[in-house]
Amino acid sequence: MQSLKFPVVGSYSISAKMRDGEATISGVSLDAEVRVHAPLCYSVPVIRCSGDVTVRLNPLASSPRSLDSLAPSFRGIWLGKDSPFQIGYPTEKFPKKAPLQPLVVPAEWYKAIGETAASRKDSPVAALVCGPKSSGKSTFSKILGNRMLAGSQAVLLDLDPGQPEFAPPGALSLVLLRKPSMSSPFTHPWADGETASVIRCHALASVTPADNPNLFVDVATSLHELYRERYGHLPLIINTPGWILGLGLELLATLIVKLRPTQVIYMSKGGPEDALERLHSACASIGRELALLPSRQSAISPRTAAQLREMHTMSYFHYLKQAGGYVWSNQPLSHIRPWAIAYKGKNQGISAIVSYGPNITADLAQSIKGMVLAVVEIEDVRAFREAGGPDYGNSDKQSNPLEVLVSRSPEGIPHITISSLDPRFSHMLGLVLIQGVDQEKKQLRILTPMPSELLNGVSRKGGNLVLVRGKFDPPLWSYTEDAHAKSFRKRNAESDDEEGEDGVAEGFNRIPFLEALEGSEKRPTGSQTLRIRRDLKN
DSSP, rough: OOOOEEEEEEEEEEEEEEEEEEEEEEETTSSEEEEEEEOTTSOOOOOEEEEEEEEEEEESSSOOGGGTOOOOOTTTSOOSSSSSSOOOOOOOSSSOOOOBBBBOOOHHHHHHHHHHHHHHHSSOOEEEEOOOHHHHHHHHHHHHHHHHHTTTTTTEEEEEEESSSSSSSTTEEEEEOOOOOOSSGGOSSSSSSEEEEEEEEEEEEOOSSOHHHHHHHHHHHHHHHHHHHSSSSSSSSEEESSSOOOHHHHHHHHHHHOOOEEEEEESOOSSOHHHHHHHHHHHHHHTEEEEEEEOOOEEEOSSSHHHHHHHHHHHHEEEEEEEEEEOOOSSSSSSSSSSESSSTTTOOSSEEEEEESSOOGGHHHHHHHTTEEEEEEEEEGGOOOOGGGHTTTTTTTOOOOGHHHHHHEETTOOEEESSOOOOOSSEEEEEEEEEEEEEEEEEEEEOOOOOOHHHHHHHHHHHHEEEEEEEEOOOOHHHHHHHHHHHHHHHHHEEEEOOOHHHHHHHTOOOOOOOOOOOOTTTTTTTTTTOSSSSSOO
16 A cells, blocks of 8 residues: 655645545544644654645634744744645655654554553543653653543643743643643643643742752642543643653652652663662552653754744744634734733722742832732632741621731832742732833733633632742743844845944834844953963973
8 A cells, every 4th residue: 555754844734535435634533634843953743644634724814834934933833934834755755854754653562552551441531751862751641642532531640840831931830731732832831721731730930940849749639630520531641841860750750659640651772770779660650551652853954942842832922812712913022012900009909929939029110110020819818827827817798818928019019928828729810911010090001912801700709819920931932022023024125135223223222121132242351261272382
């Protein structure tokens, strides 16, 4: 039987009419339509056809490709300029160092996925996937989740704050998977409700568990408890960070013991030996065996982990919910009218700024300006377990029970400093970018893609909202969108392929938080690049 396999780069929907044959995309059968966003900064899914099959590809109405006018990181990751998608060559003809990397899945992966799917006949599977960075954990988890969706739904417990699948960086989430997905994470920065739905989300407020390991474990166990209570009849995939040394290894061992998965899969056969020994021990303590699978070797990515997080966060802030679904807006955030939220007075919209970390109340307005914060709904005052919440929760309910816990900055901004909120009594709704602080009107100016009805709903039911400040990546991309957009339009008007750096630099001088410097201007002595001489003689 004749077969054909080829990758497709771009944004498209794909389905197939299979008369006497089979068609799949990275292991997912094309008997139903699958939506795909496949940029070059990730391995590109491969379509495989055999026998009498007709494959249909159609462009999607909206694509993150439109963000290439706002940030250089989104450029050069799609083939062609005019077509929404482009079919590649057969995978055997791609050189090893080609920018297009087809997704090649090891045969051992498919065997393990098949065995895991078959084992769910007796009881729901709970597979914890772990391993070193860039070993293929996320890809394996995605393919495993797609396989689990055959005739059912599945649940993803996403514990990787640096590379989450259906939430922005800095968040941990429990997600209900409804349809197969082969798209890159930044192309669905928040679950759309059709392919997947976020059951509950928490702000770690950092892209690494190292900044708050206790909160990391608390959130993981709280989300897992919710899964067992409401979705325990469905299979579970647990994706973990790639931190497997020192404290990271101990956190991983703790998760295995506390969550008690039915299977633990380690995505490397090359060690490190101390990590394997510790994980074997943790698995043995709950009567499980550690399964070893080979890492998926791939060429060097054209984007660093930090750049991918930046793209993911930027995509989140431009990912807007409309009547027909989610679309990407390529309008610079500086052109969008911000929301005004009172932090003091009769119509106060937030109860407090909650800081995970050191207390900097004296410079609070300056420290949050231009930064990303998480919007968290407080379901019960016991969320403030460290600040006296449990005791005060039994007092008079007529007044705001949080008032006794709040201090105020010189600008009057309500503020609470603790190491973490209790995830049992709070949850994250989304992110905001603080555009500014209006001290005269006692208001915060914020930008967010969250629909207004979501926040208004909390107010209507008498709930409390706080903004959590932690160690989110600084949104440097948001400061330069307008300058890049102007430079992009200028280049297109002139039909010039040059980068137009002069135009961008001029734009930087008009952007808050940024200033373009030339040479050693305003740099202290000794701050220039150190150049080591190689011609010195004894």
